[in-house]
Amino acid sequence: MKAAVVEAFGEPLAIREIEIAAPGRDEVLVRTAAVGLCHSDLHYLQGMRKFPLPGVLGHEVSGIVEAAGDGVKDLKPGDHVVGALSVFCGTCKQCLGGRFALCADPEVKQPPGKAKRLAREGQTVSQVFNLSGFAEKLLVHRNALVKIREDMPMDRAALLGCAVITGTGAVFRGARVPAGSSVAVVGCGGVGLATINGAKIAGAAQIIAIDNFTSKLELARKFGATDTILASDGDVVARVQELTHGGVEFSFECIGLPATVEQCFRMLQPGGTATVVGLFAPGVKASIEGCEFFLEKKLQGTALGSARIREDIPRLVELYMQGRLNLDDLVSRRIRLEDINEGFAAMTRGEVARSVIVFDTA
Incomplete structure (x- = not known):
């Protein structure tokens, strides 16, 4: 073969x-x-x-x-x-x-x-x-x-x-995003777009997409983003805080870079949760200011969306067949x-x- x-x-x-x-x-x-x-x-x-x-x-x-x-x-x-x-x-x-x-x-x-x-x-x-x-x-x-x-x-x-079960799983199983919440997603590749789509299905009221490419931000709106930020246009954290009047409840890092992990943690409101979805190279470290934990912020990881594949994949198929999961624009x-x-x-x-x-x- x-x-x-x-x-x-x-x-x-x-x-x-x-x-x-x-x-x-x-x-x-x-x-x-x-x-x-x-x-x-x-x-x-x-x-x-x-x-x-x-x-x-x-x-x-x-x-x-x-x-x-x-x-x-x-x-x-x-x-x-x-x-x-x-x-x-x-x-x-x-x-x-x-x-x-x-x-x-x-x-x-x-x-x-x-x-x-x-x-x-x-x-x-x-x-x-x-x-x-x-x-x-x-x-x-x-x-x-x-x-x-x-x-x-x-x-x-x-x-x-991979991409879809990782992104949606980070929302459904990892962070357990409730309806009406505010979400930021850093990185709008395949996994990031699936994360945005998962947040939309979960009922998030505000979904902020962040990326370096305007074309990917335009695509992010098709997957459910309500706001977009071009990462090269100044201070991303300040922009998120401005859009949300103080920070998001949930953030998702979908790239695998120390700088974006640190951004995801800093853009949280008190009590918020940052979930690292991106793949890191061995030995790479991110730095978090310790006093931020006093605000009950959480930083967590997820492996492949914490998926239970026998349950989750058939459910994702049904969401696609119902028109709620956007796979067409992902290809x-x-x-x-x-x-x-x-x-x-x-x-x-x-x-x-x-x-x-x-x-x-x-």
């Missing part, structure tokens, strides 16, 4: 023929329908977090089940599925506590290079994120997949497994696997919310 392979960090992906194993116990073979290009993929491609090379990235994926291994009773050939980063075992302390995204079972959530599912010319190819969706097929643990209704468009369904471009490097270049230039690779599943 064809796959986009990382052969060297910081270099373009190479389209190669690789082999994929047959499904073993608790494994499912899926024919890829669509896969989104995520900033996390770009960070890994650039070497922010190293993994054994060669390897295949791609984690925002949808597809159709081709075969299921022994022990798989909930999925069968022909089922439409969404793949998710938060593969889980279901029996560890974190899973039993409902924190499925934090499952660290090494037999289920395997580090890159451990699984022997992909190979090229006798050499193991690392399966990154336990999915490796930048390929015509993927072989995964059954708990990395969620079955969805067959009338859900697959190019939009792919986005549910900026539909491209081929061979165009993946240009897709990442467009991401770097800030031109897109999401580029989605679409495969022929006929």
